[in-house]
Amino acid sequence: MSAADDAGPSRGAEAATAFAPASVSNLACGFDILGMALDAPGDRVTARRTGGSGVAEVEVRGDDGRLPRDPEANSAGAAVAELLEGLRRDDAGDDGRDHGPVPGIALEVRKGVPVAGGLGSSGASAVAAVVAADRVLPGRRPRARLLRCAVEGERAACGSRHADNVAPSLYGGLVLVRSAADADVVELPVPSGLAVAVIRPHAEVETREAREVLGDRVPLEDAVTQGANLGALVAGLFRGDLELVSRSLVDVIAEPKRAGLVPGYRAARDAALEGGALGANLSGSGPSIFALCRDGAGARSVGRAMREALEADAGLESDLFVSPASASGARVERVREGSE
Amino acid sequence: MSAADDAGPSRGAEAATAFAPASVSNLACGFDILGMALDAPGDRVTARRTGGSGVAEVEVRGDDGRLPRDPEANSAGAAVAELLEGLRRDDAGDDGRDHGPVPGIALEVRKGVPVAGGLGSSGASAVAAVVAADRVLPGRRPRARLLRCAVEGERAACGSRHADNVAPSLYGGLVLVRSAADADVVELPVPSGLAVAVIRPHAEVETREAREVLGDRVPLEDAVTQGANLGALVAGLFRGDLELVSRSLVDVIAEPKRAGLVPGYRAARDAALEGGALGANLSGSGPSIFALCRDGAGARSVGRAMREALEADAGLESDLFVSPASASGARVERVREGSE
Numbered sequence: 005m006s007a008a009d010d011a012g013p014s015r016g017a018e019a020a021t022a023f024a025p026a027s028v029s030n031l032a033c034g035f036d037i038l039g040m041a042l043d044a045p046g047d048r049v050t051a052r053r054t055g056g057s058g059v060a061e062v063e064v065r066g067d068d069g070r071l072p073r074d075p076e077a078n079s080a081g082a083a084v085a086e087l088l089e090g091l092r093r094d095d096a097g098d099d100g101r102d103h104g105p106v107p108g109i110a111l112e113v114r115k116g117v118p119v120a121g122g123l124g125s126s127g128a129s130a131v132a133a134v135v136a137a138d139r140v141l142p143g144r145r146p147r148a149r150l151l152r153c154a155v156e157g158e159r160a161a162c163g164s165r166h167a168d169n170v171a172p173s174l175y176g177g178l179v180l181v182r183s184a185a186d187a188d189v190v191e192l193p194v195p196s197g198l199a200v201a202v203i204r205p206h207a208e209v210e211t212r213e214a215r216e217v218l219g220d221r222v223p224l225e226d227a228v229t230q231g232a233n234l235g236a237l238v239a240g241l242f243r244g245d246l247e248l249v250s251r252s253l254v255d256v257i258a259e260p261k262r263a264g265l266v267p268g269y270r271a272a273r274d275a276a277l278e279g280g281a282l283g284a285n286l287s288g289s290g291p292s293i294f295a296l297c298r299d300g301a302g303a304r305s306v307g308r309a310m311r312e313a314l315e316a317d318a319g320l321e322s323d324l325f326v327s328p329a330s331a332s333g334a335r336v337e338r339v340r341e342g343s344e
Numbered sequence: 345m346s347a348a349d350d351a352g353p354s355r356g357a358e359a360a361t362a363f364a365p366a367s368v369s370n371l372a373c374g375f376d377i378l379g380m381a382l383d384a385p386g387d388r389v390t391a392r393r394t395g396g397s398g399v400a401e402v403e404v405r406g407d408d409g410r411l412p413r414d415p416e417a418n419s420a421g422a423a424v425a426e427l428l429e430g431l432r433r434d435d436a437g438d439d440g441r442d443h444g445p446v447p448g449i450a451l452e453v454r455k456g457v458p459v460a461g462g463l464g465s466s467g468a469s470a471v472a473a474v475v476a477a478d479r480v481l482p483g484r485r486p487r488a489r490l491l492r493c494a495v496e497g498e499r500a501a502c503g504s505r506h507a508d509n510v511a512p513s514l515y516g517g518l519v520l521v522r523s524a525a526d527a528d529v530v531e532l533p534v535p536s537g538l539a540v541a542v543i544r545p546h547a548e549v550e551t552r553e554a555r556e557v558l559g560d561r562v563p564l565e566d567a568v569t570q571g572a573n574l575g576a577l578v579a580g581l582f583r584g585d586l587e588l589v590s591r592s593l594v595d596v597i598a599e600p601k602r603a604g605l606v607p608g609y610r611a612a613r614d615a616a617l618e619g620g621a622l623g624a625n626l627s628g629s630g631p632s633i634f635a636l637c638r639d640g641a642g643a644r645s646v647g648r649a650m651r652e653a654l655e656a657d658a659g660l661e662s663d664l665f666v667s668p669a670s671a672s673g674a675r676v677e678r679v680r681e682g683s684e
Contacts, residue, residue, distance in 0.1 A: 036568040037575060182576040182592065183569075190579045190588065224560050227567035227597065228376040234575045235377060236522040239530045242582040248530065252522060257567065 016107070018342040019052040020139035024132035024334035025176075026117040026325070027124035028202060028287040028294045029168040032253040033233035034180070038192075039124070039168035040200060040294075041176045043331035045116040047125070049080055049132035051140045053342070056108035059085045066115035071129075076160060079126035080113050080133035083157030087137055090149065109137050118323075120211065121204045122288030127169030130157030135174070135334045150174060152187045162211070169288070176333030180238065195244040198329035199300040201281075201307030203272065203322040204292045205314055209265050214289035217261045226256045246282060246298060253283025253296060266291045268318025275313035279306040300326065356447070358682040359392040360479035364472035364674035365516075366457040366665070367464035368542060368627040368634045369508040372593040373573035374520070378532075379464070379508035380540060380634075381516045383671035385456040387465070389420055389472035391480045393682070396448035399425045406455035411469075416500060419466035420453050420473035423497030427477055430489065449477050458663075460551065461544045462628030467509030470497030475514070475674045490514060492527045502551070509628070516673030520578065535584040538669035539640040541621075541647030543612065543662040544632045545654055549605050554629035557601045566596045586622060586638060593623025593636065606631045608658025615653035619646040640666065 025046040031038035054060055059075040075081025091106045111133055117125040134150045134157070154170035167184035175191055182188040233252040240248030263269050266286065276284035276295035280302055284295040293310060297303040307324040314320050365386040371378035394400055399415035415421025431446045451473055457465040474490045474497070494510035507524035515531055522528040573592040580588035603609050606626065616624035616635035620642055624635040633650060637643040647664040654660050 033571075034575070035571075037572045180572070180575045180579060182572050182588075188576075188591065190576050192579060218564060220564055221561040222564050222567050224558060224562050224597070227562050227570060230567060231373075231375075231571040231574045232377045232520070232522050234571045235374070235520045235578045236528075236530050238575045238578040239520060239532060239582070242579070248522075251528065257564070 016053065016140045016142045016342070017339045018140070019050060019340040020136045020336055021048055021050040021338040022132045022136035022139070022334055022336045023048050024128045024135065024173045025331060026128055027169045027172040028200065029124060030258060030286065030288055032255045032259075032283050032285045033230050033237055034168075035230065035255060035258045036166065036168060037181055037234065038178065039172040039181070040178045040329060041172040041331040041333055042123070042200065042202065042325055042327040044325060044327065045118070045123075047117050047128040047132045048114045048337070049129060049136050050112045051084065051133065051136035052110045053140055054108035054110050057106065058088060058108055060108065060110040063112040064115065065113070067119050070119050075111075079130040079157035079161035080111050082160030083130035083134045083153045084109050084111060084137045086153040086156040087134055087141070087145070087150075090153070091141060107141065109140065118204055120208055122209065122286065122290045122292035123202070123204065124169030124173055124288065126161035127154065127158055127173050130154040130161075131170050131173040131334045133157070135336060139336050139339060147174060148187050151189065155184055155187060172333065174333050177330050178241070192238060192241050194330040195241065195246060195249070197299045199297050199303035200294055200327055200329050201276070201297060201303040201310065202287055202292055202294045202325045202327075203307060203310045203314060204325070205266065205268065205318075205320045205322045207267065207291050207320055209290040211289055214262055214265060217265065218258060222257055229256050249296075250282040253285070255285050259285055262286055262290060266293070268314040268320055269293060271313040271317035272310040275309040276306050279309040281306045296329065300328065356393065356480045356482045356682070357679045358480070359390060359680040360476045360676055361388055361390040361678040362472045362476035362479070362674055362676045363388050364468045364475065364513045365671060366468055367509045367512040368540065369464060370598060370626065370628055372595045372599075372623050372625045373570050373577055374508075375570065375595060375598045376506065376508060377521055377574065378518065379512040379521070380518045380669060381512040381671040381673055382463070382540065382542065382665055382667040384665060384667065385458070385463075387457050387468040387472045388454045388677070389469060389476050390452045391424065391473065391476035392450045393480055394448035394450045397446065398428060398448055400448065400450040403452040404455065405453070407459050410459050411455075415451075419470040419497035419501035420451050422500030423470035423474045423493045424449050424451060424477045426493040426496040427474055427481070427485070427490075430493070431481060447481065449480065458544055460548055462549065462626065462630045462632035463542070463544065464509030464513055464628065466501040467494065467498055468513050470494040470501070471510050471513040471674045473497070475676060479676050479679060487514060488527050491529065495524055495527060512673070514673050517670050518581070532578060532581050534670040535581065535586060535589070537639045539637050539643035540634055540667050540669050541616070541637060541643040541650065542627055542632055542634045542665045542667075543647060543650045543654060544665070545606065545608065545658075545660045545662045547607065547631050547660055549630040551629055554602055554605060557605065558598060562597055569596050590622040593625070595625050599625055602626055602630060606633070608654040608660055609633060611653040611657035612650040615649040616646050619649040621646045624650075636669065640668065
């Protein structure tokens with residue numbers, strides 16, 4: 005259950021801290037469509053009411069100074085700005101409710117998700133921020149609305165509206181984005197026990213380069229193959245047919261072009277498949293690499309095999325994260341009620 | 345249940361007649377991937393053992409002489425030739441069975457599916473032929489093998505291996521083709537009551553032109569949109585969520601380019617959507633137009649509305665077929681046992 009589903013007072017708290025997990029996007033045949041939450045790492049964002057209005061300069065810790073503090077450029081700041089903007093529209097009479105003046109919000113972001121690692125770092129910050137801010141503002145908003153705001157945060161940070169990180173980070177589990185513009189997402193069933201191993205190589209991939217190598221057109225035949233695998237993957241998940249899931253975890257659009265951007269990627273992927281993974285691919289635009297596995301023990305052993313292969317092939321160390329494929333989404337961890 | 349699942353004697357019959365239904369392929373976002381069986385019209389094929397070997401010249405009725413009689417160019421003939429070829433390989437010891445000499449087969453095809461109408465005419469003939477021939481040959485073959493043979497029939501008739509007509513015509517219902525080359529197909533659940541209306545305008549579309557207008561590359565963004573809708577459609581079918589099914593029945597790849605090839609198409613499609621259809625699009629490469637509806641009564645009324653709109657807009661008459669979306673697939677209708 006997400007924070008937004010909790011019963012709670014309609015008057016906002018003084019401050020609230022929310023956690024939102026990292027996520028694997030571009031899940032093989034689900035390029036730009038499917039994302040999966042991890043249970044860790046994640047970002048924590050504390051939202052506090054201020055006497056001012058709008059979003060104050062964002063405090064960020066744990067990013068080595070790499071992220072923008074300007075709330076218009078920071079994904080957490082931009083997501084909450086969108087939330088406040090919506091509240092102001094409500095107050096203007098769109099829904100007939102009167103929440104009183106819209107407070108200002110100050111945000112403190114503590115990064116747990118590595119920046120530029122392909123694990124949905126900007127998305128986790130945006131989601132944690134809107135979940136925390138939702139608790140601080142009067143009233144409660146449905147998850148779909150928080151999702152829209154988080155997508156705006158992604159747009160501010162990355163230049164395009166995509167939801168395949170924020171949707172799983174908010175909802176948990178495995179999520180299909182039918183339309184990011186419409187915040188139309190489908191939570192998919194996760195067969196019991198399924199787990200994911202992710203390694204993050206100590207290397208970086210330029211997101212811009214990863215996007216450019218794709219080009220802007222693809223062979224029609226590849227579009228059909230990708231769609232057929234995605235449809236079959238969704239059917240396999242509903243059926244709990246892991247053989248079908250495995251046959252369908254193929255990416256003919258992004259992986260062939262991006263594989264060369266991550267040294268050691270092919271060796272790590274091959275080690276995962278030889279180790280019994282259902283499928284393996286880049287996470288996001290890399291350099292992280294994920295492997296979907298039948299169970300947690302399998303994921304741990306596949307994760308170790310990927311780390312060893314990456315080090316042997318490319319001399320790169322890496323961090324390993326293992327998580328159930330049905331990890332929970334964002335949640336409020338701490339609330340300080342107001343004294344007014 | 346398909347003919348191939350029946351219990352039956354392992355010795356072949358003297359002659360058998362099978363029915364295989366028309367089908368709607370290129371089902372909106374399922375371009376080249378999704379197909380749906382109709383319960384009518386369909387083709388009937390009678391297979392007879394001959395004293396010779398291989399497939400004799402094919403007799404065809406009801407096609408106004410348009411289809412090739414040469415068994416290598418006729419979809420029914422080529423599909424059965426592939427079946428015989430497989431049996432010869434088996435006799436050569438691949439599976440250790442001994443079926444004795446492989447008989448020759450004569451085929452008589454009675455067309456019920458309009459030729460070049462976008463309703464899977466060549467596929468229906470190929471499927472009826474292999475189902476009838478399977479009954480005539482010694483032993484019984486699994487449906488997946490019959491499917492492979494029918495795909496070869498499509499290749500002979502159309503130049504490419506595609507399975508989105510033969511798979512639903514053989515299996516019935518709504519079928520997703522993960523890989524035509526591997527005959528890897530997934531039968532999808534059909535929400536209770538769902539029905540389809542199809543009109544066949546009295547006009548023709550050149551299959552070659554319909555293929556050429558597509559080009560061989562598509563924008564990456566369209567490939568993603570199409571895949572997202574297909575994944576969401578599959579999820580909607582499993583959930584029985586007809587709103588999600590309806591939102592997902594959008595084709596951004598073929599429809600925008602092909603709509604202009606069928607006079608009156610847009611008017612008929614709009615009439616279907618205004619009449620409450622969940623979605624409407626070209627069937628195959630046209631000129632037939634299908635509309636997926638919540639129930640049979642809805643499909644009948646939508647079908648009438650499409651016919652009227654087509655006539656008003658383009659002065660074209662059309663035939664109307666209404667069918668449950670869970671129509672049965674091919675079946676043996678008549679058997680004459682041998683006297684040997």
